[in-house]
Amino acid sequence: MKDMRSGERFRQRLGSGEPMLGTFMKVPASQNCEVLGLEGFDFVVLDEEHAPWNRGSLDHALLACRAYDIAGLVRIARPDANSVLSVLDDGAAGVMVPHVASAEKAREVVSWARYLGGSRGSGASRGGEYGGRGEDNYRISDDIATVICMIEDRDAIDAAGDIAATDGVDALFVGRADLALSLRNAKGPAPTIREAVETVVAAARAAGKPASAVVQSFASDEAKWLMDLGLTTLMVASDLGLLRQAARGALTDFRRAVDRRKG
Template sequence: MPARQAFAQRLRARAPMIGTFVKLRDPAVIEMLGGAGFDFVVIDAEHAPFDRENIACAILAARAANVAALVRIPEADGHWISTALDCGAAGIMVPQVRHATMAELLVQRVRYRGGMRGFSPSTAAAGYGARGIAEHLEAQDKETVLICQIEDSSAVAAAADIAAMDGVDGLLVGPVDLAVSQGSTNPAAPEIVAMGVEVMNAARTAGVSGGMFVSDASAISRWSGCGGTLFVLGTDQSFLLQSAKAGLASARQAIT
């Protein structure tokens, strides 16, 4: 089964999964992360310089590594959504979703049937025409997921309505954005944690996946205990930096 289909099934079943953000544009990074065993990667076109060509190459690498690739789009418009999905992304992650009206519009932009997404049967997602019109039309809505990021207090207040929107498959809390939106620089502050718990409860009540970005794996147990099932652990950049620092420190200590 293709990775994007397996990912969609597991996400909708609220199975625990761990991924990471990809900010480096070399496709080999995604091949390595897939080989390391991550359940998914998130190509971060919001905060890293991914254009259409970079996204296509990154998703090609994900397909080669048989790892599901989501794309965090920089703007909530049809241009970015169509690019990512036509390239074969497993789904779309949208930052700063603040209310159900925005979530409803995103569902329409992601979907063919009942939506407004432009159709082509010759894309990478359609096997370059191998699927055929009817098969691709039937399959794509089932294998494509939509994850809405909750990143400020207004979004937290609307989380239950966003999660209940038909076509929304998960909520992902951005604790750093939440903290900044509250005038804080501490994503572990009690009031920020309380907002995260509220979002997890909203997702669980709606029967969709509740997700959290964590910079430290030790935080996963807390959020798993709150009903979280989708975890984005750090970034490729942070893994590289941490490993480089650790290796350099060990090397300096070994100098006699």
């Protein structure tokens, strides 16, 4: 096999606990992925669930990720077999699957992402080097495809250990916004969001799996808290969030420059 690209190494790096930085991609285009690859980000997650991505735009962006050597994953909109199949066929390094609340669901997701011992349909696409891997394609593709289960529901907290321990699940992602909403809407006693996050991270660690989350800034108390919990694969904001931060900073600098000129 040729020297491995970032997308092909991503699963190994995730499992080894190597520090990695990524962000969510909300704009359905390739250029933002290219820029972040040039700047040295480790990965991006194309957010099909909450942004207007489609099969065509996902395909183009995943090609850009390969060209600029940054791992491209997809947060799929629907946790079903066809969604997993299509993005892996297009060359995604893996899938982030929303609202996985049971080990049974986790096993389904893993099956959809695996050829050998799973139910992924065979196709000679970018994800399989257009047939260039020959008879090794199934094994190599299974070794590359990363499965990240999102913990976003009250019921998922108690099941987090079983989800993390599911063979083929590579990591848990703590979706704190939806998880906090689920806890708020829960009937009966519920942990605080901080307690819930710490429970999920501990469950992942006990199963020998990493946990991940998103922060808005690394100059924040939440970022320190999550890193102190042992999270090494983290995401910062989104492409639009980073644009807003940069725009806000540029506007502040401009106003200061104008004030200095007036003075």
